[in-house]
Amino acid sequence: MILVPDVVSPVVVAIYAPAVFVGIIVALIGLFGISIEKNDLQVLILTDIVGVAMLIIVAAVGTDLAESLVLPGLVVELAEILAICEILMSREMRKTGKSVSLIPTPLNFDMEVLQTSPVFIAVILVIYGAFLSGFTGGAIAGGGILFYVMSLTVRGLPSDLWEGIAGASGIAWCLWLTGFLVLFVFPNYWLLGLMLAAFGVFIKVAFKAGLIGVMNREEFRKE
Amino acid sequence: MLEVYIWFYAGCTLVIVGSLATVIGPGVKDPLVRTLNTEIPAVGLSLIFLTYNHTIALLTFIAATSIITLILLRTIVRLEEMGAEL
Numbered sequence: 001m002i003l004v005p006d007v008v009s010p011v012v013v014a015i016y017a018p019a020v021f022v023g024i025i026v027a028l029i030g031l032f033g034i035s036i037e038k039n040d041l042q043v044l045i046l047t048d049i050v051g052v053a054m055l056i057i058v059a060a061v062g063t064d065l066a067e068s069l070v071l072p073g074l075v076v077e078l079a080e081i082l083a084i085c086e087i088l089m090s091r092e093m094r095k096t097g098k099s100v101s102l103i104p105t106p107l108n109f110d111m112e113v114l115q116t117s118p119v120f121i122a123v124i125l126v127i128y129g130a131f132l133s134g135f136t137g138g139a140i141a142g143g144g145i146l147f148y149v150m151s152l153t154v155r156g157l158p159s160d161l162w163e164g165i166a167g168a169s170g171i172a173w174c175l176w177l178t179g180f181l182v183l184f185v186f187p188n189y190w191l192l193g194l195m196l197a198a199f200g201v202f203i204k205v206a207f208k209a210g211l212i213g214v215m216n217r218e219e220f221r222k223e
Numbered sequence: 224m225l226e227v228y229i230w231f232y233a234g235c236t237l238v239i240v241g242s243l244a245t246v247i248g249p250g251v252k253d254p255l256v257r258t259l260n261t262e263i264p265a266v267g268l269s270l271i272f273l274t275y276n277h278t279i280a281l282l283t284f285i286a287a288t289s290i291i292t293l294i295l296l297r298t299i300v301r302l303e304e305m306g307a308e309l
Contacts, residue, residue, distance in 0.1 A: 012275065015231050019271070022235045026242045026264070033246030041254050041302065041309060045295060048261045049242045052268050055284070056238065059268075062275050070272075070280035074287040081291050085298040092307045100301045 012062030019060035027053035044084055051077045114151045122148035129206060138202040142209020169207035176200030231274040237267030254309050258295045262288075 004013055030049030037043050051073075058069050093099050113121075122144040129141025179196030182189055241263025244251075251257045265288045272281040302309060 011227055015228065015274070018235065019231075022238060026238055029239070029242045029246055039254075039309065041299065042257060045254060045257045045261060046245065048291065049245055049264060052238060052242070052264045055268055056271060059271055059275055059277060059280070066275070067277045067280045070277065071283055074280075074283050078287050078291060082294055085294055089298060089301055089305075092302055092305050096305050096307070098305050100304045 008063060016060055016062070020057055023053045023056035023060065026056065040088055044081065044088070047081075114147075119148065119151075122151075126206075129202065133198045133202045135201055135205060138205025139209065141202065141206035145206060146209050165207050169204050172200045172203035172207070174200070176204065227274055230270050234267045234270030234274065237270065238264045239267075241265075241267055254299050255296070258292060258299065262292070 027050055030046055030053060033046045033049065034043050037046060055070060055073060058073060059066050061069075089100075125144025125147065126141045129137040129139070129144065131137070132140060176197050177200075179193045179198075179200055182193035182196065186193075241260065244263060245257055245260040248256075248260055251260065265284075269281060269284065272284060299309070
C-alpha cells in the first residue's frame with residue numbers, strides 16, 4: 001500500500017509507477033554502458049545518462065519538494081563534470097607535456113559600450129535586481145556588477161574590496177538559511193522568513209556573479 | 224485536446240531510446256557523437272519535467288545541459304589537440 005497525501009493530483013499518482021520504472025531502466029542502461037567502457041572520458045559522458053535517470057526518479061514525486069530537490073542535483077552534477085574534466089585534462093597535460101589553453105583565441109573585449117556607459121547600465125541593472133529580489137533579481141544585479149567589472153574605464157579596484165564582497169556573500173547565505181529556519185520553526189513570522197530568504201539569496205547570487213567578473217579580469221585578460 | 228499522458232510517455236520513450244543510442248548506438252566510439260547523443264535523453268527529460276509542471280527545474284535543466292555540453296565539447300577538443308587517444 002502506498003500512502004498518498006490528498007494534495008497530490010491524481011495525474012501525478014497515475015504516472016508515478018511508470019516514471020520510477022523508466023528511471024530504473026535508464027539507470028541500468030547507463031550503468032551497463034559504464035561497465036563495458038574503458039576510456040575515462042567516455043565514462044564521464046555516460047554518467048550524464050545516470051544523472052538523467054536520477055532526475056526522472058526525483059521528478060516522479062511531482063510536488064514542489066521534487067522541484068526543490070532537482071535544482072541542487074543539477075548544480076552538483078555540473079560541478080562534478082567540470083571538476084572531472086579538469087582532472088582528465090591536467091593528467092593528460094602531465095603525460096604529454098603539452099598545454100592547451102581554455103579559450104582558443106585570446107579574449108579581447110574591445111566594445112564601445114564598455115567604454116562609454118558602463119556605470120549607468122550597471123546602476124540600472126543593480127536597482128532593477130534589488131526591486132525584483134530573490135534568485136532572478138540576484139542574477140540581474142550580478143549581471144550589472146559583471147558589466148561594471150568588465151568595463152574598461154574602471155580600473156584599479158583594491159583586491160581587499162573583492163575579498164570583503166566574498167565574505168558578505170557568505171553572510172548573505174547565512175541570512176538565507178536563517179530565513180528558511182524561521183519558516184519552519186516560527187511559521188507565524190513567515191513574512192520575515194520570506195524576506196530574509198529572498199534578500200539573502202539576492203545578495204549572494206549578485207556577488208557570486210560579480211566574482212565571476214573579477215576572475216575573468218584576472219585570468220583571461222593576460223595580453 | 225491532447226492528453227497529458229501523451230507528453231509523459233513521449234518523454235519516457237525519448238529517454239529510453241536516447242540512452243540506448245548513447246550506450247550502444249552507431250559511431251559512439253567517437254566521444255563527439257556520444258556527447259551529441261546525450262541530448263536525446265535530455266529532451267525526453269524536459270518533456271517529463273513539463274508534464275509535472277516543474278518550470279524552474281526545467282529552466283535550470285536546460286541551462287545546466289547546455290553548459291555541460293559546452294564543457295564536454297571543449298574538453299574533447301582540448302584532449303584531441305594534446306594528442307590523447309580517445
